[in-house]
Amino acid sequence: MAPPRILAAKAADAPTVAATAPPSLWDPVVRLSHWGIAAAVVLNALVNEGGSLAHVSIGWGAMALLLMRLIWGVLGPTEARFSAFPPNPLTAIAHLRGLASGERPREYPSHNPAGALMVYAFWAALTVVIATGLVMTGGATPMQVAADKAAVASGDWAALVKDDGEEDGEDSVFKEGAEEMHEIAANLLLILAALHIAGVFVEGRLIRRNLLAPMLLGSKTKAEAKRRQ
Amino acid sequence: MTDLHADLTEAQPDAAPARGGSQSGRSVKAPQDAARRQTAALSAFLLVQTVGTVFFVGDVIGDLREDPTSIHFMFEATVTMALVLGVLFGAFALRRTIELLRAQEAALDVARGALSDVIARQFQAWALTPAERDVAFLALKGLDVAEIAELRGAAQGTVRAQLTRIYSKAGVSGRAQFAAFFVEDLLGEGVGPAT
Numbered sequence: 500m501a502p503p504r505i506l507a508a509k510a511a512d513a514p515t516v517a518a519t520a521p522p523s524l525w526d527p528v529v530r531l532s533h534w535g536i537a538a539a540v541v542l543n544a545l546v547n548e549g550g551s552l553a554h555v556s557i558g559w560g561a562m563a564l565l566l567m568r569l570i571w572g573v574l575g576p577t578e579a580r581f582s583a584f585p586p587n588p589l590t591a592i593a594h595l596r597g598l599a600s601g602e603r604p605r606e607y608p609s610h611n612p613a614g615a616l617m618v619y620a621f622w623a624a625l626t627v628v629i630a631t632g633l634v635m636t637g638g639a640t641p642m643q644v645a646a647d648k649a650a651v652a653s654g655d656w657a658a659l660v661k662d663d664g665e666e667d668g669e670d671s672v673f674k675e676g677a678e679e680m681h682e683i684a685a686n687l688l689l690i691l692a693a694l695h696i697a698g699v700f701v702e703g704r705l706i707r708r709n710l711l712a713p714m715l716l717g718s719k720t721k722a723e724a725k726r727r728q
Numbered sequence: 729m730t731d732l733h734a735d736l737t738e739a740q741p742d743a744a745p746a747r748g749g750s751q752s753g754r755s756v757k758a759p760q761d762a763a764r765r766q767t768a769a770l771s772a773f774l775l776v777q778t779v780g781t782v783f784f785v786g787d788v789i790g791d792l793r794e795d796p797t798s799i800h801f802m803f804e805a806t807v808t809m810a811l812v813l814g815v816l817f818g819a820f821a822l823r824r825t826i827e828l829l830r831a832q833e834a835a836l837d838v839a840r841g842a843l844s845d846v847i848a849r850q851f852q853a854w855a856l857t858p859a860e861r862d863v864a865f866l867a868l869k870g871l872d873v874a875e876i877a878e879l880r881g882a883a884q885g886t887v888r889a890q891l892t893r894i895y896s897k898a899g900v901s902g903r904a905q906f907a908a909f910f911v912e913d914l915l916g917e918g919v920g921p922a923t
Contacts, residue, residue, distance in 0.1 A: 526767075526771070526826050527767055527768040527770075527771030527772070528771045528774065528775065528819075528822065531771055531772055531775050532775065535775065559779075559782060559783060559786065560779050562782055563775070563778045563779040563781070563782035563783075564775060564778070564779070566778060566782060567774070567775055567778040567815075567819070570815075570816065570819055571819060574816070574819045574820050574823055575819070575823055576823055576826050576827055576830075638786065638789065638790065639790070640783055640786040640787050640790060641783065642783070642787065643787075643790060
């Protein structure tokens with residue numbers, strides 16, 4: 500009946516300061532690091548040959564994105580901070596049970612408890628992949644890898660010897676273990692990613708909200724969404 | 729009725745793009761959009777900077793294992809330290825910017841909501857009919873008779889008659905005074921004797 504309804508609804512859609520609902524648009528650091536890491540994982544797991552210069556470079560890039568996201572978990576805006584989504588398996592289970600029984604879940608200011616657990620699991624697996632990757636390459640930066648490869652290509656095999664020659668026994672066992680873990684954790688990453696996508700899809704349908712838009716460009720208000728079409 | 733109203737307000741920027749019917753909305757929103765784009769660009773830059781810094785830190789650690797006493801290492805370590813600090817301060821400044829932007833948006837919403845509350849109450853006090861409220865609202869947003877008629881699918885004569893009734897109910901002489909009715913309070917002691 501009265502005009503305020505429109506404006507009140509608009510105010511509720513806007514990114515809330517007193518956050519009681521997840522943001523309608525995640526901040527750019529969260530979004531860029533999310534998609535950057537997603538691309539890095541897909542490229543390194545499915546496209547690149549392990550140990551290649553591209554593989555190592557992308558791994559280092561993913562490490563940088565992860566580091567920035569972790570720094571952002573302390574320095575970032577409220578909903579990006581760790582304190583907004585503490586890991587708590589009990590509330591996560593309660594949340595999933597609630598979803599399964601069909602009741603409308605309550606709103607959380609950031610990731611929901613199940614999503615939060617997924618985030619931490621993903622970061623842990625990613626950390627393992629990166630750490631074991633560093634062990635496998637002996638911590639060589641992409642620049643060094645490129646230099647070594649160029650040296651080998653030009654016929655100087657000393658670069659290879661330097662890596663494998665010293666402390667052969669213990670070191671190579673250690674590296675083999677790292678390789679094993681690298682592969683297991685990488686597969687785990689892919690499984691977690693699949694679970695994450697399924698979770699976003701299922702929960703989005705259950706609560707009838709587009710959960711993908713806030714991680715892309717945001718849905719903004721209805722009017723703006725309409726105008727954009 | 730309410731839905732019609734919502735539709736009208738939503739459709740209005742499309743219907744009258746040339747006129748800039750949403751001047752109030754657009755002029756306040758444009759800098760917000762620019763600020764949002766700027767924040768996104770800053771974030772992208774921060775991430776690129778982080779990638780570069782991480783590569784340098786890796787390089788410095790490599791040097792550290794080779795020869796920690798070399799001038800090369802010490803110099804590079806200092807420079808890299810500066811880079812790391814730069815990234816941290818950059819992240820902190822970005823957070824401040826994002827929060828400032830949100831506070832502004834929230835304030836804007838509150839102001840908009842408050843003004844529209846005032847307008848709604850006043851319309852009620854004047855006992856405007858629902859149709860008149862719609863027309864009055866559109867008129868306040870700066871649409872002219874032809875545009876209002878087009879939006880409402882009514883004849884221009886009808887709209888003109890409705891506007892006349894609105895002005896008489898409000899006790900104002902015409903459109904300028906009608907709009908001024910709501911702006912006046914926001915201006916405070918704007919009108920005084922010229923000094």
